[in-house]
Amino acid sequence: MDDIRVVEGSEAVALAIKACRPHVISAFPISPQTHIVEGLAKMVADGDIDAEYVRVESEFSAASVLAGASAAGSRSYTASSSQGLLLMTEVLYASAGMRLPFVMTGVNRSISAPINIQVDHQDSMSLRDAGLIQFYVESVQEAYDMHLAAFKIAEDPNIMLPVMVCMDGWVLTHSYERVQFVDQQAVDDFLPPFAPEHYLDPAAPKTWGSYAESDVMMEFKYAIHKAMTDGKPRIREILRELSAMTGRDNNGLIETYRTDGADIILVALGSVTGTVKDAIDELRDAGRKVGLLKIRCYRPFPHEEIWQAVKDANVIAVMDASFSMGSEGSIGLDLKAKLFGRPQAPMVVDFVAGLGGREINARTIRRLVVRAEEIHRLGLVLPEAQWVNLDASIVS
Amino acid sequence: MKLTKGAVVEGGTSLNYKTGNWRDQRPEIDQKVCNQCGKCKDVCPDDAVHRNNELYEIDYDFCKGCGICAYECKPEAIKLLPEGK
Amino acid sequence: MTVKKETPKESLFVSGHRACHGCGMALGARHILEATGDDVIVVSPTGCLETFTSPYGFSPWRVPWIHHVFENAPAVASGVVAALRAQGRDHTRVVAIGGDGGTFDIGFGALSGMLERGDDVLYICVDNGAYMNTGGQRSAATPPWAATTTAPAGRQSMGKAEMKKDLPEIVAAHGIPYVATASIAYLGDLKKKVKKAMTFHGPRYIQIDTPCPSVWSFPSHLTLEIGRLGVNSGLVPLFEKENGTITATRKIKRKVPVSDYLDKQKRYRHLFDSEQGQFEIEKIQALADTNIEKYGLLSV
Numbered sequence: 132m133d134d135i136r137v138v139e140g141s142e143a144v145a146l147a148i149k150a151c152r153p154h155v156i157s158a159f160p161i162s163p164q165t166h167i168v169e170g171l172a173k174m175v176a177d178g179d180i181d182a183e184y185v186r187v188e189s190e191f192s193a194a195s196v197l198a199g200a201s202a203a204g205s206r207s208y209t210a211s212s213s214q215g216l217l218l219m220t221e222v223l224y225a226s227a228g229m230r231l232p233f234v235m236t237g238v239n240r241s242i243s244a245p246i247n248i249q250v251d252h253q254d255s256m257s258l259r260d261a262g263l264i265q266f267y268v269e270s271v272q273e274a275y276d277m278h279l280a281a282f283k284i285a286e287d288p289n290i291m292l293p294v295m296v297c298m299d300g301w302v303l304t305h306s307y308e309r310v311q312f313v314d315q316q317a318v319d320d321f322l323p324p325f326a327p328e329h330y331l332d333p334a335a336p337k338t339w340g341s342y343a344e345s346d347v348m349m350e351f352k353y354a355i356h357k358a359m360t361d362g363k364p365r366i367r368e369i370l371r372e373l374s375a376m377t378g379r380d381n382n383g384l385i386e387t388y389r390t391d392g393a394d395i396i397l398v399a400l401g402s403v404t405g406t407v408k409d410a411i412d413e414l415r416d417a418g419r420k421v422g423l424l425k426i427r428c429y430r431p432f433p434h435e436e437i438w439q440a441v442k443d444a445n446v447i448a449v450m451d452a453s454f455s456m457g458s459e460g461s462i463g464l465d466l467k468a469k470l471f472g473r474p475q476a477p478m479v480v481d482f483v484a485g486l487g488g489r490e491i492n493a494r495t496i497r498r499l500v501v502r503a504e505e506i507h508r509l510g511l512v513l514p515e516a517q518w519v520n521l522d523a524s525i526v527s
Numbered sequence: 528m529k530l531t532k533g534a535v536v537e538g539g540t541s542l543n544y545k546t547g548n549w550r551d552q553r554p555e556i557d558q559k560v561c562n563q564c565g566k567c568k569d570v571c572p573d574d575a576v577h578r579n580n581e582l583y584e585i586d587y588d589f590c591k592g593c594g595i596c597a598y599e600c601k602p603e604a605i606k607l608l609p610e611g612k
Numbered sequence: 613m614t615v616k617k618e619t620p621k622e623s624l625f626v627s628g629h630r631a632c633h634g635c636g637m638a639l640g641a642r643h644i645l646e647a648t649g650d651d652v653i654v655v656s657p658t659g660c661l662e663t664f665t666s667p668y669g670f671s672p673w674r675v676p677w678i679h680h681v682f683e684n685a686p687a688v689a690s691g692v693v694a695a696l697r698a699q700g701r702d703h704t705r706v707v708a709i710g711g712d713g714g715t716f717d718i719g720f721g722a723l724s725g726m727l728e729r730g731d732d733v734l735y736i737c738v739d740n741g742a743y744m745n746t747g748g749q750r751s752a753a754t755p756p757w758a759a760t761t762t763a764p765a766g767r768q769s770m771g772k773a774e775m776k777k778d779l780p781e782i783v784a785a786h787g788i789p790y791v792a793t794a795s796i797a798y799l800g801d802l803k804k805k806v807k808k809a810m811t812f813h814g815p816r817y818i819q820i821d822t823p824c825p826s827v828w829s830f831p832s833h834l835t836l837e838i839g840r841l842g843v844n845s846g847l848v849p850l851f852e853k854e855n856g857t858i859t860a861t862r863k864i865k866r867k868v869p870v871s872d873y874l875d876k877q878k879r880y881r882h883l884f885d886s887e888q889g890q891f892e893i894e895k896i897q898a899l900a901d902t903n904i905e906k907y908g909l910l911s912v
């Protein structure tokens with residue numbers, strides 16, 4: 132009775148959301164996210180989902196509708212990309228602070244200007260400080276699976292934070308893959324209805340969105356951080372339950388691929404990790420000791436797992452698809468911050484690759500590995516991140 | 528006291544915050560002149576006038592002394608006195 | 613004489629909030645809730661009302677109340693409505709109460725979206741004609757020739773040089789069932805309108821003139837008086853519009869010249885210091901007269 136079908140990535144996500152029985156869905160179009168909310172709209176139009184579908188006039192309102200619905204005690208969902216995600220920024224910070232556990236899909240796409248609709252991670256990475264839990268997925272199947280877990284993680288009484296499942300635009304949203312679906316009864320057993328401790332209710336009137344003075348502001352901010360860091364064991368547990376339900380290995384905040392005895396470990400997230408795995412197989416066949424560390428859960432940052440996975444390597448080559456202008460790539464910054472000062476920590480080399488949809492193939496990865504080895508061998512201390520496949524000669 | 532999750536608080540708790548010490552003038556109702564119209568209660572931005580035992584009374588725990596009640600009182604039953612005198 | 617103190621149980625908006633002395637908005641908020649009753653959820657944007665009612669741990673709201681950010685109260689309200697519908701909580705109604713900046717300006721897109729969707733929200737704008745919470749900067753609701761901190765009077769300026777955005781008309785153009793204007797100077801009228809609005813379903817809009825003693829700069833005991841002068845000069849027309857048609861106007865019994873309204877507020881003081889100012893006062897009088905004509909405000 133396995134339900135296995137070849138579906139578009141966006142449809143797989145819409146079907147996962149349907150299985151989670153949301154009360155409220157808000158929607159605003161932006162490529163490459165649009166197929167997801169269109170899919171949900173059709174399900175609502177056909178009566179296949181019993182949800183209120185709110186067609187808002189902006190992404191700012193899309194996120195705001197979720198905030199109101201969530202505070203009123205309803206499970207709620209939206210999806211967006213790129214400019215839309217950035218437009219939501221203020222709402223997402225406030226929602227995390229108010230501990231409103233809605234779920235959204237962040238379909239990754241680059242940020243203007245220049246305008247470009249291809250994939251990179253600048254959009255969701257710009258929201259990494261907001262207090263959202265963020266997952267990044269490699270495949271359509273993983274996108275489906277992680278959306279099933281997202282509400283359970285968000286709504287955990289000790290977590291209560293918005294969750295964003297990030298998936299690469301086009302590469303995952305618009306490609307057709309074989310997906311194995313979980314039956315509804317199993318999802319219902321896994322994910323009980325949303326039952327928050329408080330919700331907007333005239334029978335028990337509460338005040339939401341208070342003003343905090345400096346005597347408590349730091350504590351409220353620390354509480355968000357603590358919910359994330361203390362929440363890690365619970366997230367691991369939920370991912371184990373997810374694995375038990377799906378029969379797939381969704382375990383862990385990170386995933387390692389052939390890292391045993393590796394001298395060089397590539398660190399990446401999102402769909403590129405599939406390409407990296409293939410490249411690693413070739414490199415291993417050629418006798419190079421290379422492995423991959425894929426970050427599945429980016430916030431909270433799983434630095435304990437990462438340390439365990441990389442501590443015996445010589446060099447970490449980070450593949451960043453987003454960049455903090457004037458500084459470094461996002462993951463590079465995180466890794467350097469968390470590894471710095473640890474005795475015998477491997478060297479971290481930050482590569483910026485794939486911005487605006489620039490192709491990353493096996494050759495790119497091989498060259499990156501060679502370069503990382505060389506940097507390590509020569510003991511170079513690089514003041515800047517390495518921009519991969521950049522034609523510096525045309526930059527004026 | 529532990530902070531609440533998301534700073535959600537009980538409604539009606541501002542009654543624990545007394546604003547009476549904001550006052551620099553003090554309205555006093557002359558009950559002999561008061562005609563019980565209730566205007567003072569209606570117009571108070573601080574909900575600091577209440578009817579007790581058939582009389583309108585000012586709750587000095589909260590009255591900020593804005594003077595609206597005295598100004599609006601038709602029979603001029605409310606006098607504003609400097610606070611602390 | 614000592615009497616047993618009665619706690620203000622009947623009030624849904626209790627004492628201990630931190631509004632300035634004589635704040636028209638605080639007065640309005642209590643009366644709005646008296647009219648809506650307690651089976652409501654209130655949404656407010658950032659602004660004075662939010663700031664003076666939500667210091668952590670000290671809330672005067674005895675109904676569920678939520679503030680999120682400055683520009684999204686209509687959308688948050690839409691989300692609450694959607695959740696109530698999904699949960700079958702049909703009896704509970706949603707009321708948004710926000711300042712003019714949050715309504716005319718930064719939240720305008722969200723407001724228009726909510727109105728166009730037909731969501732069952734009573735949106736009440738408590739209009740004090742400027743961004744008071746940040747010290748009184750010009751908004752689209754600031755009336756012409758008022759001085760504000762960002763459109764001050766100066767050697768080459770008479771204050772705000774533009775008209776007040778006619779939001780009730782814009783809102784009505786969305787084809788919503790009920791639009792009204794009210795003033796805290798006429799509390800009975802205000803409550804009657806809120807009660808009437810509650811009998812309709814779909815989006816409804818009430819704009820309430822809420823004089824602000826602190827920034828308009830008048831003595832705090834004059835809040836209602838200033839409100840009355842605004843109405844009786846014709847500058848603040850009070851009307852109701854049902855399904856696009858004006859169904860009622862509050863008649864002016866004794867018309868007052870606009871200068872009686874202006875000269876009590878420091879925000880207009882510069883108009884009285886120069887010839888140019890006198891000229892602008894005449895223009896303001898013309899605006900009042902246009903309102904009187906347009907809405908038929910004088911009882912004949």
Ligand SMILES: Cc1ncc(C[n+]2csc(CCOP(=O)(O)OP(=O)(O)O)c2C)c(N)n1
Pocket residue numbers: 658659660661682683710711712713714715740741742743744745746751
């Ligand atoms: C996005 C954003 N911009 C600016 C502010 C600063 N701000 C907070 S309240 C406010 C003024 C509110 O004015 P209004 O809506 O008229 O309400 P009032 O305070 O006058 O009652 C401003 C500018 C903010 N909080 N958020």
Ligand code: SF4
Pocket residue numbers: 630631632633634635636637638660664740744745823824825826827
């Ligand atoms: S500034 Fe004006 S509107 Fe704001 S609380 Fe003070 S009196 Fe009220």
Ligand SMILES: [Mg+2]
Pocket residue numbers: 711712713738739740741742743744
């Ligand atoms: Mg204002």
